Amino acid sequence: MYLTKEVKESIFEKHGKGKNDTGTSEGQIALFTHRIKHLTEHLKTNRKDFNTERSLVLLVGKRRSLLAYLKKTEINRYRAIIKELGLRK
Numbered sequence: 001m002y003l004t005k006e007v008k009e010s011i012f013e014k015h016g017k018g019k020n021d022t023g024t025s026e027g028q029i030a031l032f033t034h035r036i037k038h039l040t041e042h043l044k045t046n047r048k049d050f051n052t053e054r055s056l057v058l059l060v061g062k063r064r065s066l067l068a069y070l071k072k073t074e075i076n077r078y079r080a081i082i083k084e085l086g087l088r089k
Contacts, residue, residue, distance in 0.1 A: 002038050015081070025070045026081045032063040033085050 009019040011034060016027030039056040043049060067087075070078040081087075 003035065007034075015084070025066050026077065029063055029066050029070070029081055030085060032059050032066070033087070035059055036063065 008031065011030050012022055012027045013019040015030035016024040021027065036056065036059050039052055039059070042052055043056065046052070067078065070081065
């Protein structure tokens with residue numbers, strides 16, 4: 001499995017306030033980004049997997065709405081997470 005407990009904890013520890021703090025926007029955006037990268041690689045080899053494609057589109061939408069929320073409320077945190085994850089916007 002690509003997303004183990006240890007991987008999640010490391011993502012939240014690096015981008016959130018701690019390894020058990022799963023509610024911060026930065027942590028959730030980082031987790032979504034990790035999952036999006038994995039699904040993108042999967043779809044490169046399995047291009048007819050439409051269920052995974054739908055899941056990918058939904059994840060991108062969730063990440064996009066979280067980024068919009070963060071941009072609206074705290075622009076400095078938004079800029080930091082964009083720069084840290086290397087997202088385009």
